[in-house]
Amino acid sequence: MPLPKTFLIVVTVVGCAAFSAPASRAQESPYFVTYDHYLEEPGNLEIEYSSTFGTQRGGNDFHAYWAEFAYGVKAWWTTEFYLDGQTTFGDSTIFTGIRWENRVRPLKREHFINPVLYVEYENIKGTEKILKEVEGHDIEGDFAPSNGTLRKEHKHEIETKLILSGTFKGWNISQNTIAAKNLSNEPWEFGYAIGVSRPLALKARAKRCSLCPQNFTAGVEMYGGLGDRHSFGLHNTSHYLAPVLVWNLPSDWALRISPGFGLNDNSHRFLLRWGVSREISGFGPMIGKLFGRRP
Amino acid sequence: MKLLLPILILFVFSEIAPRAGAQDHSNQPAKRDTAYDEIAQAPAKARAKRNPLESDPEAIAAGRALFEQHCQECHGRSAEGARRGPSLRAQEVQTAEPGAIFWILSNGVVRRGMSDWSKLPAPQRWELVCFIKSLGKKPG
Numbered sequence: 001m002p003l004p005k006t007f008l009i010v011v012t013v014v015g016c017a018a019f020s021a022p023a024s025r026a027q028e029s030p031y032f033v034t035y036d037h038y039l040e041e042p043g044n045l046e047i048e049y050s051s052t053f054g055t056q057r058g059g060n061d062f063h064a065y066w067a068e069f070a071y072g073v074k075a076w077w078t079t080e081f082y083l084d085g086q087t088t089f090g091d092s093t094i095f096t097g098i099r100w101e102n103r104v105r106p107l108k109r110e111h112f113i114n115p116v117l118y119v120e121y122e123n124i125k126g127t128e129k130i131l132k133e134v135e136g137h138d139i140e141g142d143f144a145p146s147n148g149t150l151r152k153e154h155k156h157e158i159e160t161k162l163i164l165s166g167t168f169k170g171w172n173i174s175q176n177t178i179a180a181k182n183l184s185n186e187p188w189e190f191g192y193a194i195g196v197s198r199p200l201a202l203k204a205r206a207k208r209c210s211l212c213p214q215n216f217t218a219g220v221e222m223y224g225g226l227g228d229r230h231s232f233g234l235h236n237t238s239h240y241l242a243p244v245l246v247w248n249l250p251s252d253w254a255l256r257i258s259p260g261f262g263l264n265d266n267s268h269r270f271l272l273r274w275g276v277s278r279e280i281s282g283f284g285p286m287i288g289k290l291f292g293r294r295p
Numbered sequence: 296m297k298l299l300l301p302i303l304i305l306f307v308f309s310e311i312a313p314r315a316g317a318q319d320h321s322n323q324p325a326k327r328d329t330a331y332d333e334i335a336q337a338p339a340k341a342r343a344k345r346n347p348l349e350s351d352p353e354a355i356a357a358g359r360a361l362f363e364q365h366c367q368e369c370h371g372r373s374a375e376g377a378r379r380g381p382s383l384r385a386q387e388v389q390t391a392e393p394g395a396i397f398w399i400l401s402n403g404v405v406r407r408g409m410s411d412w413s414k415l416p417a418p419q420r421w422e423l424v425c426f427i428k429s430l431g432k433k434p435g
Contacts, residue, residue, distance in 0.1 A: 027414045042408045043379070075405040108405040110413045170416040202416035206356030214419070250364075281368045282379075 040072030097124030126153025136189025358426025389431030
């Protein structure tokens, strides 16, 4: 299936905006799968492109990718829209679906542990391979069939997460508990993600520099499935361990990379993820003006 | 793509709808003081915290660099205040204890649209405090 026109229009328009609009340098999280409790600045739009390259036993290796548009509606509410696709080598390239997620921070102050509530709606095909989260009995074998076979499966899924996260002496520790439900009468599935990270330097330097250690945050994340409502546990589930690194460039871009390793026979042996993002400051007010809101 | 329409409606609504309690700090000096109310909310323990970088000769310059990266978008180039954030040169800020400003940076002022900046490590937040407090000092 060719990439829809809307996808190309949205990517082009927002891409132009990313290059021309004023940017703001937020401290990007290094995680790909785990969420911490930090939300987008209100009115800011973050545009991100990310990739997952994965090895596949019993099938062809794949390269899955997604465009992510995260908007800070309020200081306590961030909404994100995703467009996903993938290329399976020796097979085909396919648009795999859309996702819309919302994260809400219920407590207004910073605490030792900060909860965030997460709700996501997914409208995706069976060909989805971005592995943004692992849940239930998701295993490597599920990805082996050809795109022609997998595309027949269509999922409407609601995914919820309880995000617990805190930062102490520069160390961020985040834990996500996942519960997902395919709306076509399948049982609730569960999963987890845990991440630990720290900037390479806690103090900033007086001069702007690209390679200053405070611009880098390194860490590690671990994620996997926990079965479903009928068979909760580790049986027939996959798990991954992945070092993560983000480089917040002074030129307002952020680069992330993460090699991931499967921890059991049900997991892909190797996943290589990378992403590039830019945050556009004041995007919301700019759009508001177009619709006549007074500054 | 059916999902795009509700997302667009939600987005536009959130941008056009008047925000309860929102203020234009540059045009309404009479109401300016309310923007600083949050400083008074800082608990005594937070106020009593000493700035560990007070005597660090590089802290102000490092704080300035951080301000330019993260804060000037809302508070203005010279911290004089802008539409999205109040002036940091105001008396309310300059007379506040360093610990109270650090507390504001760490917790944000969520109802007024300021996120918490605890994503910056504590030493960087103290560097910002050093810079903010330096704005009230007379040159020379």
